[in-house]
Each structure stands twice: as C-alpha cells, then as structure tokens.
Amino acid sequence: MTVLEQQDQDVYRLVKAEEAYQQATIRLIASENYTSKAVLEACGTVFQNKYSEGYPGARFYQGQINCDQLETLAIERAKKLFGAEHANVQPYSGSPANLAVYLAFAKPGDTVLGLNLSHGGHLTHGSKASATGKWFNAVHYNLNPETGLLDYDEILRLAKEHRPKILIAGHSAYPRQLDFARFRAIADEVGAILLVDMAHFAGLVAGGVHPNPVPYADVVTTTTHKTLRGPRGAIILCKEVHAKAIDKAVFPGLQGGPHNATTAGIAVALAEALRPSFATYAKAVVENARVLANELVKRGFTLISGGTDNHLMLVDLTNRGVTGKVAAVNLEKAGIVLNYNTVPGETRKASDPSGIRLGTPSVTSRGFGPAEMLKIASWMDEVIVPEPRGERLAAIAAEVEALCRPFTIPGLA
Ligand SMILES: *Cc1c(COP(=O)(O)O)cnc(C)c1O
Numbered sequence: 451m452t453v454l455e456q457q458d459q460d461v462y463r464l465v466k467a468e469e470a471y472q473q474a475t476i477r478l479i480a481s482e483n484y485t486s487k488a489v490l491e492a493c494g495t496v497f498q499n500k501y502s503e504g505y506p507g508a509r510f511y512q513g514q515i516n517c518d519q520l521e522t523l524a525i526e527r528a529k530k531l532f533g534a535e536h537a538n539v540q541p542y543s544g545s546p547a548n549l550a551v552y553l554a555f556a557k558p559g560d561t562v563l564g565l566n567l568s569h570g571g572h573l574t575h576g577s578k579a580s581a582t583g584k585w586f587n588a589v590h591y592n593l594n595p596e597t598g599l600l601d602y603d604e605i606l607r608l609a610k611e612h613r614p615k616i617l618i619a620g621h622s623a624y625p626r627q628l629d630f631a632r633f634r635a636i637a638d639e640v641g642a643i644l645l646v647d648m649a650h651f652a653g654l655v656a657g658g659v660h661p662n663p664v665p666y667a668d669v670v671t672t673t674t675h676k677t678l679r680g681p682r683g684a685i686i687l688c689k690e691v692h693a694k695a696i697d698k699a700v701f702p703g704l705q706g707g708p709h710n711a712t713t714a715g716i717a718v719a720l721a722e723a724l725r726p727s728f729a730t731y732a733k734a735v736v737e738n739a740r741v742l743a744n745e746l747v748k749r750g751f752t753l754i755s756g757g758t759d760n761h762l763m764l765v766d767l768t769n770r771g772v773t774g775k776v777a778a779v780n781l782e783k784a785g786i787v788l789n790y791n792t793v794p795g796e797t798r799k800a801s802d803p804s805g806i807r808l809g810t811p812s813v814t815s816r817g818f819g820p821a822e823m824l825k826i827a828s829w830m831d832e833v834i835v836p837e838p839r840g841e842r843l844a845a846i847a848a849e850v851e852a853l854c855r856p857f858t859i860p861g862l863a
Pocket of ligand 1: 574621
C-alpha cells in the first residue's frame with residue numbers, strides 16, 4: 451500500500467478507513483463475506499492488464515499464454531467443486547450471469563417463472579424494475595403466507611398455466627433449503643429450462659451443507675462473492691448440451707473481455723472451497739444461523755418460516771413496533787450492519803419495509819461462534835425498540851468494537 455499511500459492520499463485514506471470500519475463492526479448482511487488475503491492479492495495483479503475476448507484456445511487477441519491457463523484452471527476447479535459438466539467463469543457478476551441465461555434460452559416476450567422479489571426472489575428473476583421484467587413476460591410464484599415456505603403445488607399450477615420457457619429456482623432471502631427434484635419435475639412437466647440461481651447458498655453447497663442443484667438443473671448460476679467467499683464475479687454451470695449456448699450468450703452475446711484479474715481471484719477462492727476446512731466453515735455458518743435464529747425467537751422476534759436451515763434469517767418486526775428501515779439505521783449506529791427487507795405479503799413500501807434480513811457468512815469467516823451469536827441477539831433485542839436511547843446505541847457500538855477486536859477479518863489477518 452505504500453505506493454498508493456504516496457501517490458493518492460484520498461483513496462488510500464478511504465481504504466484504511468474501510469478496513470477499520472469492517473474490523474470494528476459486526477456485519478450481518480447475508481450476501482456479504484470477507485475474502486482471504488490470497489484472494490485479495492490475486493485480484494490485484496497484472497492480469498488486470500490483458501484483454502482476452504473469447505475462451506481458452508479460441509481468443510480474439512494474441513498473447514494469451516498465461517490467461518488461457520488461468521481461465522482453464524478456474525473452470526476446472528469450478529467443475530470439480532460442484533460436479534458440473536461445463537463452467538463459464540467470465541460473467542462480471544450475478545446479474546449479467548442471469549441475463550446471459552435468458553439470452554441463451556429465451557426471446558424477448560417469452561415467459562419466465564420465478565420467485566416474487568417481495569417474497570425473497572432477486573431483481574433478475576423478472577422484477578418489473580429489471581431488464582428481465584421489462585423484456586420478458588415474467589410470472590411469479592409466492593411463498594405460502596401462512597408457513598412462509600415455498601408451495602411447490604402452486605409453482606406447478608402456475609407453470610402449467612403459463613408454460614414458461616425458463617423456470618427459475620433460487621432466492622436472495624429464503625431461509626430454507628430448496629427441493630431441486632421437485633423443481634426438476636415441474637420443469638419437465640411443462641418443458642421448461644430449469645435455472646437454479648444459487649448466488650446466496652453456493653458456499654453451503656460447496657461445503658456439503660445444502661443440496662447441490664447441479665445434477666438437477668439445466669443451468670446453475672452463482673455469484674462468487676457471497677457464501678462462496680471469492681471476489682465479486684459469477685460462474686455459470688451447465689450440462690454439456692447447453693455449453694455452446696451459454697458460452698455464446700456470455701461472449702459475444704452480452705460481454706466483451708473477461709476480467710482476468712478477477713478470474714485469478716475466483717480460481718484462488720475455488721481452491722480454498724475445495725479444502726476440508728471450507729466444509730467446516732460452511733457447517734459453522736449454518737450452526738451459527740441456527741443458534742442466532744433460536745435466540746431471536748426466544749426473545750420474541752418473528753422469523754419468517756419460524757427459523758432457518760441455511761445461512762440467513764428474515765425477520766418481520768411488526769410486533770416490535772419498528773419498521774425495518776428504522777431498525778437497520780439504529781443497528782448501524784450500534785455497530786451492527788444489516789439490511790432492511792420486505793417480508794412475504796409485505797404491506798409497506800420497499801424503501802421502508804416491515805422486516806430485516808440477516809446472515810452469518812461474514813461473522814463466521816472472522817471466527818464468531820455460538821457465544822457471539824447470543825451476544826448479537828441480546829444487542830438486537832435492546833436496539834430494535836421504538837425509541838432506543840442515543841447514548842445506549844453509542845455504548846453498544848463500543849461494546850461491539852471490543853468484541854470484534856480479537857476477531858481480525860480475514861483480509862487483514
Ligand atoms: C446477489 C444475487 C444476484 C446478483 O448478483 P450481483 O453480483 O449483485 O449482480 C443474483 N441472484 C441472486 C439470487 C442473488 O442473491
């Protein structure tokens with residue numbers, strides 16, 4: 451960092467401030483994580499300097515001797531980790547990866563069926579605010595309002611009614627595992643392509659604590675930076691029969707040159723995920739979530755579906771007399787960072803909804819265990835009230851910082 455420090459004080463100062471901020475606060479944002487130092491190093495290399503339009507062995511620029519090996523290494527590691535026939539590691543992020551799948555299998559105006567955004571789906575699953583909802587005829591399934599669970603009979607009914615080209619399974623805020631055999635059967639019943647978007651839970655799949663969608667799905671997309679703990683990017687896995695269509699959709703269909711330096715970081719993260727220690731990590735993520743969920747329920751919080759069996763929780767704060775936004779803002783003042791979120795059957799607007807979403811991937815990466823989960827629940831119980839006292843929030847922020855001190859975040863360790 452010394453060169454950056456000498457050359458650009460403004461950016462250097464912000465990097466240092468962000469390091470201190472991440473170290474001193476508890477991060478419960480379910481989609482975030484801390485990459486290892488090795489991943490950070492791999493992302494900051496001279497692979498930034500190279501254009502590699504095309505694929506290994508078939509590029510449109512010369513000079514690919516090392517880039518070809520690098521991308522092949524990432525591809526092979528991705529295939530091995532998830533048991534996939536084909537992998538494309540070039541998508542810039544999760545959203546472009548999903549758009550590439552639409553481009554490969556659907557025409558504008560075609561019907562797709564995915565989980566409603568306000569029920570835990572993702573923007574790219576056909577939300578009206580997203581290109582996927584503007585360019586395609588998106589139909590949505592909801593969670594059962596009583597149980598907070600996916601209703602597979604309802605998904606089948608909608609599939610039969612609307613005959614989607616693509617059936618999308620996957621979510622950004624569903625605290626339970628998915629039944630991929632059921633999704634496969636529904637897709638087969640109507641002749642749809644089954645896309646599983648495992649952006650949130652890919653790391654749990656890699657660690658063996660969540661069923662693997664790869665044997666069931668035609669295509670699986672994932673971000674690399676959530677539970678998978680790599681740099682910001684994405685991977686598309688698919689059956690060999692779809693390999694050409696997917697590769698063509700990513701490049702030249704949607705993107706130009708791949709971000710080779712990110713590919714290096716992805717390769718490093720995939721190797722980390724192939725180690726036995728990553729299975730231990732994934733298990734701890736789920737165990738921490740279970741402990742935190744149980745403690746929140748004990749303290750009177752309303753968890754959608756009653757709990758969790760993955761890395762995240764969705765909490766309806768209506769009975770606390772506080773909106774999700776107010777809770778999130780007050781928690782931030784107390785050093786606890788999470789996001790406000792809509793809940794199934796939401797009656798408020800998305801910018802100030804009834805709930806919060808929280809997850810354990812980040813805190814587990816820095817070494818928190820069950821004891822820290824109980825502490826977090828007690829702070830949440832104190833902060834999520836109609837009018838918490840400002841001095842108390844500041845005092846909790848100091849307690850949070852003290853708790854965090856011995857748990858150095860991975861990139862800084
Ligand atoms: C995060 C997420 C994405 C999008 O990833 P970006 O990298 O933010 O574009 C796509 N699908 C799901 C289910 C996600 O949770």
